[in-house]
Amino acid sequence: MSLFLGLVGFAGVIVFVIMAGVALFKKKGNAKRYFMYAGISFVLFVLGLSVQDTEEPVPVATEVIEEEPKAETEENEKKAEEEAKAAEEKAAAEKAKEEKAKAEAEKKAAEEMKQAEAEQAKKDAAEKAEAEKALDAEGISKEEFAQIENGMTYEEVVAIIGVEGEILSEVGEKGTQFYTIMYMWDGETGLGANANAMFQGNKLNAKSQFGLE
Structure with missing residues (x-):
């Protein structure tokens, strides 16, 4: 508002001074009135400048308002990164656990198979020995x-x-x-x-x- 008054006063000063000059040149009697209007415009111009100087600057609330969402966004991004990292670590731990369980199961299966083969070999050897013994016994004493x-x-x-x-x-x-x-x-x-x-x-x-x- 103060800026508007200053601009209006400044424009009025110029306009009325010109009109007063024209009136003097043409020797009209209203030149004095134009000078009075120019003086009033000058006063308005001065008041507009003085009011503008005395006005308090706009608080930096806008920056704070702008910075707050930025800080909040950075915090959310950081939180999201931490959650993503935690999820990756959890997935890696679960995968390692599954691989370990799979390896243990394969090892156990291999040991059981090896034990079964050993038992079968032992059984086959015993049967063979019995067969040989029986074969040897098929005769007369x-x-x-x-x-x-x-x-x-x-x-x-x-x-x-x-x-x-x-x-x-x-x-x-x-x-x-x-x-x-x-x-x-x-x-x-x-x-x-x-x-x-x-x-x-x-x-x-x-x-x-x-x-x-």
Whole structure:
């Protein structure tokens, strides 16, 4: 408002001074009145300047208002960065935890598989040993040979030995009284150990052995 009064007063001074000059030049009687108006305008001009000088400057509240949102924005950005960093650290920790659990599970599975393979190998070895032992036992021992007596049938002899004999020779017609057949059994132990038994009419009438223990 004070600036407006000053401008109006200044413009009035110029206008009325010019008009007063023109009136003097033309020798009109209203020149005095124009000078009076110019003086009033000058007073307004001076008042406008003085009022403007005495007015208090506009407080810097605008800067504060502008700086406050800026500070708040920086704080929010900082907070967002911290939250993002915390989220990344949490995700990294969870990933590391998952990888550790996966590695432990794989290690445990490998150990279990290794243990299962070892147990299976042990079982296979035991079965193989049993099979070899059983294979070695499929023969005749000296004690079993001693239990065989003349007059026994082939079936009775097999029941004592536990395994069928190998046919070495046959003479005569099967089923007749003079049908003769010879069997051989390998010994349970001893290299080349064996026993022979001759049956006539399905009755044992001779036996022999070599190297039985």
